[in-house]
Amino acid sequence: MIVLSSLQQTAEDLMAKAAIEIPDDYLVGLRRCADTEKGDLSAFVIQAMLENYDAAKEDRRAMCGDTGVPRWYVKIGNEARIEGGPIGLEATLRRATAHATNSIPLRPNRVHPLWRTDHNNNVGINAPEIEYAFHPDADWIELTTVHKGGLFGSDYRMLFPGDGIDGIKRFFLDTLISFGRRGLACQPAIIGVGLGGSKDACMVLGKQASCLRTVGSRNPDPKIAALEDELKLLGNSIGMGAMGFMGSSMVVDCHIETGYCHTGGMPMSVHMFCLSSRRASARVHADGHVEFRTDPMWFTDYSRRSTVEWETPQMIAAE
Amino acid sequence: MANRLKTVDLVLPTQTEELRQLEIGTIVYLTGRIFTAREGVYKRVIEDGVGMPAPREALGSVNFHCSPAASVNGDGTYNVGAVTATASFRFAKWLDGWFKQSGCNIIIGKGGMTSEAYRELFVPNNAIYLTTVGYGTGALLGRGIKGVEGVYWMEELGLAQAVWVLDVARFGPFIVESDLDGNSLFERENAKMASGIKALYEGTQPATLRRYGETDDKTVEVI
Known part of the structure; x- marks a missing residue:
């Protein structure tokens, strides 16, 4: 009990x-942004954030x-x-x-x-x-x-199969650019993308993809994992860095989660988990x-199952 | 913080001549008195006609668009943790009356406003806009708060919308987003990115299902 x-x-x-300690996986990802950022204002912002995490931990304040x-x-x-x-x-x-x-x-x-x-x-x-x-x-x-x-950085759109991967990329860019300007989305962010599901499930999956997976994790479907890499690269090639200043630090990582949807549609949601990815x-x-x-381990083989019944995989005994 | 950007320390309250030296993109730290006010306060002061909660000398002339992560102790004192700004663009509609009633010449917030708002509202009132950094240097800003001088309208508006009067020392960093001429740092940066963004979209088709009110001009902002 x-x-x-x-x-x-x-x-x-x-x-x-959650309020005080930035998770290590996000911190490592942001330091990587700091190493490569060429924009002086964007680099200043990232440096200030790194100091802010230390201040929060030292003072035990949010x-x-x-x-x-x-x-x-x-x-x-x-x-x-x-x-x-x-x-x-x-x-x-x-x-x-x-x-x-x-x-x-x-x-x-x-x-x-x-x-x-x-x-x-x-x-x-x-x-x-x-x-x-x-x-x-x-x-x-x-x-x-x-x-x-809770205010900026998320959007939903009903795309259709004919919109294809290009349509996905275009809506991804639309969301990052519109909310990345002036840094409304508090980037560099962990971008979560929900693909499929019912409309409400599509929003939930995208939100969970941004908040409940760690930087560096990849979807078990290799083609979706490749799309995650591609979207990350795309986001960082907008030319926009922290606070919407010129730079390359928009996306710390991109995570996609899928759900089966109506045969006529391809709903998509985008969510941005911010510089305080708590x-x-x-x-x-x-x-x-x-x-x-700090790893929620929310998504598992069980949670992503596509079969009717579930049988726990048997451990293969070591010889 | 090692950087190549110009940094200025200001002691509050500031005169117009001191503000004239600030260019967009300058890093600023503040020492003196500031106060918080956001939509709840603006509505009460401007729309409900209640007026300011205290004289100018008591509040200072720097309005921070924020509310702190704070709690009230058993003895009536305050425990202030972190402070971070909220997005300012949605407050522009109240600012004309606000400048006249508050006498503020510095607004601090998140993300700034349009250069049109700066020219129409800020320039005639000799005011500038400082943006917070990050966003979310809440712990660094929390460290800069040396005392809570008073809290107004806690009962009427709740903790998160109340007016918090704060005495601060080397409070920052902030970045000058608009100068006394109404130039906007964010808009300057947007213009630099425009051609790269246009190239990213080349060859892609708009979504099959359109939306009312939508634009395909990627240089347009959504604020």
Whole structure:
């Protein structure tokens, strides 16, 4: 049985880690941008950001004043048992969000869309979002929090099969250029592309591709992996760097996730996870043991399955 | 920070003559008093006609488009962590009245406004625009805050929209986005990229399904 007190402590620790510590994979990717950036203004911006990450860690303060809209991704092992069940889990994540908003502190960004009511704790109607996934042959729960800004850098478009790969590239460029100008998207960013699915699933997949995969990871389909490389190169050849200044630092990495869609369409979404790419994950075991990490490991062979039934691949014994 | 860019330290409040020396692209650090104000404050001051929450001497003459990641301690003091700007272009519609009521001559924010807004709104009021860097040097800016001098309209607007009056020391870095003549650094950079962007699109076809209001002119901005 996984106890709620353990989940709440873990969740509050994750909120602080996400807000304060830039993940290593993003940091390595940004340093690579710094090494190659020729634009003096863009290079200055990247250098300032690298110093900012150090200041955040030294002072234990949030790296960005816009601490985004905190949200949760929960992966539940098929054999996991939670104290209080799923209702207990949801209450715990809402409580941890409210506590951590005050204790770190985070900015209480969440308000009612019309009445602008602010509970000063990042909790409200349908907030924080909690998304669920399941995993076979496991008795743990994995919690991931993502603190992503919410105003610029995402777009959706219904493309059609006839638009082809060129259409994908064109919409990719459209989104990067329109939101990259003046740095509205806070690039260099991890670009997530959702291809296919229903319209809502297309947005979800693209968002997850930007927020839940690490820099350097590649889609297991080799042709899609090649497209990821191609789009990354394309984004960095716009001539636009950090803050929309002349340069080459637009894309730290590009991730594509796919879903089967309507036979007539090819929906596409683009999402940009910013210079403060804030995510933190932990696996909470049934015995209370907790492992923290920065890789959400959200996408798996199981989550990307295309068959009706699922059979866990058998480990081949070493001779 | 080692760089080849010109860097200037300003002590607040500043006079017009000091601002005249600032060229677009100059790095700036600020020492003195600033205050935060964004859409909630603008609406209350301009549209609701409430006026400024305090005299000019108490607020300073630098308006930061932001709200801090902060909390109120049990004893009524404040715990300010990081501060980062929010995008400024959407506040242009309030600025004419705002300059007259606030007396501000420096606006700090994210991403600037159009050069048209600078010429119509900033130049007549001897004001310049400084952009934050990154975006999101929230921790560095948080370090520059030496004290919270006061918070106005916390009850009325909530923590994230309230007016935070901050005393700062070597607060920055910022980059001069518009000068006293209304030139825009971002627009200068956009112009440099235009031909490369045009070349990237050559030979590609617009999406099969169009959208109302859409442009195919890639030099046009969306703000």
